[in-house]
Amino acid sequence: MSKSVHNKRKKLLPPIFVPPLRKRISRNTGTTGALSAMEHKGVRYELVQTADPPGWKWVVHLSSMRTQTGFSSDKQLAIHAAIRAIDKALDREKKKA
DSSP, X not given: OOOOGGGOOOOOOOOOOOOOHHHHSOBTOOSTTOEEEEEETTEEEEEEEETTTTEXXXXXXXXXXXXXXXXXXXXXXXXXXXXXXXXXXXXXHHHHO
């Protein structure tokens, strides 16, 4: 007797669950890839520790459509650079008005 072709069933793999990004990033920790959200003069900025190249990336959220980014080798330098970018952006806004 031969096996029936109809008896063969495709095995379906279970769906892969990927948790939302906000759950995967541990906030305010010193581990690689961690996100550290802060605020200066009402403007939010974030620091992300990078592994390759080693250092810190900073992102300043100037508005909903405008960001400014940079990279520093040291965490304190990254914080200083982000704060300086915020101060410069606020000074430009003041001069416009």
